[in-house]
Amino acid sequence: MPPTQKELAKLAGVSSGTVSNVISGSTKVSERSRQKVLEAIKELNYQPNLIARSLRTNRTRTLGIVVPDITIPFFPKIIRGAECAARERGYFLIVLDSEGSPDRESDMIALLRAQRVEGMLLVTASGEELTPERWDTFTSSFPAVCLDRLPADLNVDFVCVDDSGAAEMALSHLIGMGHTQIAVVTGPLTLRNEQERLRGYRQALQKAGIPFQRALVWSGSFEQEEVARLCQNGMLRASSMPSALFATNGVTGLAALRSLYSVGLSTPKDFSFTTFDEITAEDFFRPGITSVVQPTFDMGYRAVEVLLDRIENGESAPRHRVRLPATVTVRESSSTPVALAGAKTKPSKRSGERKQSVDRRG
Amino acid sequence: MPPTQKELAKLAGVSSGTVSNVISGSTKVSERSRQKVLEAIKELNYQPNLIARSLRTNRTRTLGIVVPDITIPFFPKIIRGAECAARERGYFLIVLDSEGSPDRESDMIALLRAQRVEGMLLVTASGEELTPERWDTFTSSFPAVCLDRLPADLNVDFVCVDDSGAAEMALSHLIGMGHTQIAVVTGPLTLRNEQERLRGYRQALQKAGIPFQRALVWSGSFEQEEVARLCQNGMLRASSMPSALFATNGVTGLAALRSLYSVGLSTPKDFSFTTFDEITAEDFFRPGITSVVQPTFDMGYRAVEVLLDRIENGESAPRHRVRLPATVTVRESSSTPVALAGAKTKPSKRSGERKQSVDRRG
DNA sequence: CATTGGAACTGAGACGTCTCATTTTCGCAC
DNA sequence: GTGCGAAAATGAGACGTCTCAGTTCCAATG
Numbered sequence: 001m002p003p004t005q006k007e008l009a010k011l012a013g014v015s016s017g018t019v020s021n022v023i024s025g026s027t028k029v030s031e032r033s034r035q036k037v038l039e040a041i042k043e044l045n046y047q048p049n050l051i052a053r054s055l056r057t058n059r060t061r062t063l064g065i066v067v068p069d070i071t072i073p074f075f076p077k078i079i080r081g082a083e084c085a086a087r088e089r090g091y092f093l094i095v096l097d098s099e100g101s102p103d104r105e106s107d108m109i110a111l112l113r114a115q116r117v118e119g120m121l122l123v124t125a126s127g128e129e130l131t132p133e134r135w136d137t138f139t140s141s142f143p144a145v146c147l148d149r150l151p152a153d154l155n156v157d158f159v160c161v162d163d164s165g166a167a168e169m170a171l172s173h174l175i176g177m178g179h180t181q182i183a184v185v186t187g188p189l190t191l192r193n194e195q196e197r198l199r200g201y202r203q204a205l206q207k208a209g210i211p212f213q214r215a216l217v218w219s220g221s222f223e224q225e226e227v228a229r230l231c232q233n234g235m236l237r238a239s240s241m242p243s244a245l246f247a248t249n250g251v252t253g254l255a256a257l258r259s260l261y262s263v264g265l266s267t268p269k270d271f272s273f274t275t276f277d278e279i280t281a282e283d284f285f286r287p288g289i290t291s292v293v294q295p296t297f298d299m300g301y302r303a304v305e306v307l308l309d310r311i312e313n314g315e316s317a318p319r320h321r322v323r324l325p326a327t328v329t330v331r332e333s334s335s336t337p338v339a340l341a342g343a344k345t346k347p348s349k350r351s352g353e354r355k356q357s358v359d360r361r362g
Numbered sequence: 363m364p365p366t367q368k369e370l371a372k373l374a375g376v377s378s379g380t381v382s383n384v385i386s387g388s389t390k391v392s393e394r395s396r397q398k399v400l401e402a403i404k405e406l407n408y409q410p411n412l413i414a415r416s417l418r419t420n421r422t423r424t425l426g427i428v429v430p431d432i433t434i435p436f437f438p439k440i441i442r443g444a445e446c447a448a449r450e451r452g453y454f455l456i457v458l459d460s461e462g463s464p465d466r467e468s469d470m471i472a473l474l475r476a477q478r479v480e481g482m483l484l485v486t487a488s489g490e491e492l493t494p495e496r497w498d499t500f501t502s503s504f505p506a507v508c509l510d511r512l513p514a515d516l517n518v519d520f521v522c523v524d525d526s527g528a529a530e531m532a533l534s535h536l537i538g539m540g541h542t543q544i545a546v547v548t549g550p551l552t553l554r555n556e557q558e559r560l561r562g563y564r565q566a567l568q569k570a571g572i573p574f575q576r577a578l579v580w581s582g583s584f585e586q587e588e589v590a591r592l593c594q595n596g597m598l599r600a601s602s603m604p605s606a607l608f609a610t611n612g613v614t615g616l617a618a619l620r621s622l623y624s625v626g627l628s629t630p631k632d633f634s635f636t637t638f639d640e641i642t643a644e645d646f647f648r649p650g651i652t653s654v655v656q657p658t659f660d661m662g663y664r665a666v667e668v669l670l671d672r673i674e675n676g677e678s679a680p681r682h683r684v685r686l687p688a689t690v691t692v693r694e695s696s697s698t699p700v701a702l703a704g705a706k707t708k709p710s711k712r713s714g715e716r717k718q719s720v721d722r723r724g
Numbered sequence: 725c726a727t728t729g730g731a732a733c734t735g736a737g738a739c740g741t742c743t744c745a746t747t748t749t750c751g752c753a754c
Numbered sequence: 755g756t757g758c759g760a761a762a763a764t765g766a767g768a769c770g771t772c773t774c775a776g777t778t779c780c781a782a783t784g
Contacts, residue, residue: 006768015734020772027773030732045502050476052770055739060413067679070438070457077433083459092473095432095457111454114412140407212683282486284620285647366740377764381743389743392762414740417769 001157003044012040042226054116063307064094064112066105068125068222074277074296075123078147081300082121089308091118100128100222117144117309120301124151124191143310145303145320148294150192157310157320159303162192165324166292167200167248168207170274173290173328174244176209177336179272182210183234183242185220185256187249194220197248197276207276216242222251226336228259228361235260236269243271243337250277250291258290268335288331295324365406374398374404385410386715400660416478419560419671425669426456426474428723430487430511430584436612436639436658440509444483451670452655453480462584464488475567480670481505483662486513486553495519506673507665507682512554519672519682520666525555528654528688529610530569531564532636535652535690537570539698543632544572545604547589547618549611550582556582559638563597572638584613590621597622597633605633605699612639619651630697636690657686 005023009016014033021027029037040046042066054060065088086093094117098105105125112120118331122144126134132153146158174182182362184201187194199215205212218230235241245260245267247253253275257267267273267287274290306320367385371378372503374621376395384399385391391399414423425448429437441457448455451568455504456479484506487498494515503649508520536544546563560586566572580592589679597603606630607622609615615637629635629649668682700705 005380005768005772016771017734017773018732020731024383024772030734033733045499047472047476047768049478050420051413051478052414052739053772055411055741055769056771058739069551070441071435073435076438079432080459087700096560097442108408114409116411116413167612254646280642280647284616284623284680286648286649318756324600367742368740378741379743379764380762380768386742390762395763411740414769415742417739417771418741420769452758697748 002049003046004049005046008037008040008044009045012036024146028144029283036311046142058116060116061090061116062092062094062115063119063121064096064115064117065121065305066096066098066108066112068098068100068105070097072251072292073279074148077143078123078298078300079181081297081302082304083300084297085301085304088199091212091308093303093304094296096123097105101124108278113142114201119145120312121147121303121307123147123317124149126151127354132241141315143307145307145310145362147299148193149187149301152190152192154192154193155319157306159299159306159322160193160318160322161292161294161326163196164203165202166206166276166294166328167197169200169244169326170276170290170292171204171327172208173202173330174246174272174274174334175210176206177244177272179337180243181240181242182244182246183216183218184246184248185224185231185234185252186217186247187252188217194248201246201248220248220252222249222255224255224258227252227255227335231256236263241271244334245271245273247273249273250275250279253277253289254279266332272335272337273333278329287333290331290334291329293327293329295326296325364411365408366411367408370402370406370408374402383717391615397636398507418479419580422478422480423452424452424454424456424477424479425481425483425637425666426458426479427483427485428458428460428470429485430460430462430467430476432457432459434613435641436510436656439658440662440665443659443664444666445662446659451600453666453670455666459669460487462487475504476511483507483509483669483672484663485509486511488513493673503677505669507669508670509661509665510555511549513545514552514554514557515556518697521661521668521682521684521686522555523654523688524685526562526565528533528656528690529559529608529637531562531688531690532608532638532652532654533563533566534570535692535698536608536636537572538636539605539606539634539696541699542572543578543602543604544606544608545578545580545591546608546610547561547596547614548579548609549579549584549614556610560655563608564609582610582614584611584617589614589617590624593618593621594625597627598625603633606696607633607635609637611634612637612641615639616641617649629695634697635646635695635698640691649695650698652693653691655689655691657688660686 005016005019009019012019014037018029020035021029021035022034065079065082065312070076081124083093090098094112096108098108103126124146124354126130135151135154144156146154146156148160151158171182184198186198189195189198218234221227245256247256259274265271276292278291278293302322302324306322309317309320367378367381371381374381374396380391382397383391384396426440427444445455456474456516458470458474460470464487470676486508497516498512506518508516508518510522512520512522546560548560551557551560562575569618580596583589607618609618619635627633638654640653640655641651664684664686668684671679671682
């Protein structure tokens with residue numbers, strides 16, 4: 001068994017209270033006692049039992065984050081930012097994976113609460129399922145911040161990007177290339193950010209005077225098969241095939257690309273393509289995909305800041321609704337409709353990437 | 363404050379011991395009492411305080427894993443497997459990121475121990491630094507299993523692939539394509555698996571009767587700049603440029619590719635390339651990279667199994683040295699030297715992938 | 725030397741849970 | 755009604771830490 005403060009006390013010839021004071025540094029201790037205690041710590045290779053400490057102090061200095069799938073590159077990047085902010089403030093971050101299942105998500109939330117983390121970040125896996133009532137039973141006044149995916153009717157702190165603005169910008173880019181038949185493929189529209197991105201799509205069309213066509217809105221789930229069905233139906237059976245496709249998130253975007261490649265359609269040869277999120281090592285592989293790049297690290301970082309504010313100030317603090325600016329990085333996958341007619345486009349070099357930033361804050 | 367068992371007891375009109383028995387199910391409780399307690403649990407929305415429980419039982423049912431960089435796709439895949447195995451056995455997995463720093467790695471290990479996790483998985487960030495002495499002070503008879511990266515002199519449980527066999531197989535593939543000037547770029551050779559992979563490289567050369575050239579061994583660190591220096595020097599200043607390059611791990615491999623692309627060399631046009639680990643969504647993007655594919659999920663899964671065995675049986679159990687079979691997936695980046703001379707190779711379809719398996723166990 | 729005030733130290737108690745030695749309850753046989 | 759054994763319920767105590775009211779120590783002062 002690991003050594004305890006009591007054993008330290010015996011070895012150092014002081015009381016357990018003094019040992020505690022040396023370790024926590026909360027009270028003045030004579031230099032002589034401090035040295036004796038420090039020696040004993042070395043000798044026994046003592047490490048404080050954080051469990052006992054937490055029980056006593058009712059503080060764990062631990063935060064949790066639940067993501068739908070840690071193997072999607074987007075999430076580890078967010079985790080990095082969150083972990084960094086947490087560490088800077090002396091907090092520890094526990095990472096959990098809900099594996100895209102609402103049930104597992106409930107379990108993970110319950111687990112974090114049972115572990116008495118002081119607050120949590122959540123990128124929800126629940127689309128429709130996460131009603132405000134359900135949410136309340138999960139969290140009942142427990143500090144929580146939503147990231148990226150945000151259930152529609154939820155009044156909760158959140159951190160995400162300027163979804164509609166970023167989508168509008170991506171669309172403007174496609175429109176600027178000359179596209180007028182632009183399809184959009186979204187995730188579940190029960191998520192507010194998916195709604196917002198779709199709104200940005202419509203706004204961009206409207207501003208450009210392009211009529212909105214319901215038949216070009218393919219939504220939506222995060223499921224590979226469902227996305228494939230939507231895209232293949234849409235692309236192949238449409239009276240006139242859209243010349244460009246916009247995906248409102250990386251999961252759906254990658255699923256869409258895969259499904260279309262599997263039926264022989266590729267970008268930019270057969271259609272232009274733009275998506276939220278970078279879906280691979282985009283600086284390197286071909287085709288480079290034009291994407292709406294979210295400030296993942298900052299999102300995680302800010303989310304922890306927001307969470308800690310909520311923890312410290314309780315319900316009295318105002319709701320945080322943080323919208324960070326996103327950026328559009330133009331790569332090969334978006335081309336002119338003319339080029340699509342047949343002329344093969346030459347892959348551009350990395351230096352050919354262009355960035356545009358969206359900087360409206362909500 | 364959250365409700366406690368004592369409050370439950372009062373509400374249900376039973377003793378705290380009975381409440382505990384209902385919750386833990388350790389002792390028989392009359393149906394009447396059980397119902398009253400369950401009702402109280404519902405009413406107060408009670409959740410057991412795992413902290414207090416852990417303090418009392420000295421069991422946390424929690425494992426930890428420390429990885430060097432969670433944003434490298436290889437690690438989340440391992441984590442997935444580990445998490446799965448842990449959950450199946452009622453354990454909880456805490457994920458920590460050492461950010462490639464040996465110092466932070468020490469901190470993370472200390473943190474896990476202070477949190478009283480029951481054991482840990484480690485993909486070490488420390489190359490040279492992790493001496494057996496240092497290791498002992500970190501872990502001193504604390505259950506730990508090393509994954510993938512394995513310090514050379516460490517006598518510890520580990521799970522990795524058949525490194526030398528897999529490397530030999532990758533080399534055989536290149537040799538089979540007609541290459542004789544094959545360079546190898548490795549990570550730190552203080553890691554046993556890097557040594558093994560280099561050994562596989564030499565064995566393959568030997569079996570094929572190709573003389574080993576020290577000048578073609580570029581090793582090695584995980585640092586982008588260092589790798590770039592080695593590769594660029596090697597490729598550009600060599601008396602005769604190697605026609606193929608083999609990387610012993612994904613981090614180094616991606617760094618090598620990037621550095622060579624940045625000086626205008628690309629695969630498979632200018633050199634064939636094969637690497638350990640998949641470095642992106644390889645089924646989709648071009649050029650597809652011929653890779654040694656490790657069974658990441660299984661590695662995580664098995665590592666947890668090994669760890670739990672160690673936890674349950676203590677030092678009495680024999681050392682586990684698990685070597686799983688790896689697979690070589692052939693894609694576009696490996697081509698014949700003849701083709702390199704000028705003829706552009708046509709990218710093959712996904713269906714063109716071929717797998718070969720390496721199935722020797724150590 | 726006696727007094728005093730402040731610094732240093734002490735050790736019991738509480739945090740929420742589980743455990744276990746006791747005690748109580750209950751059903752049944754006589 | 756009594757006795758008995760088994761089943762059920764009880765509640766004090768321990769886990770390792772921090773806290774805090776109380777005690778001891780000591781140097782300075784009169």
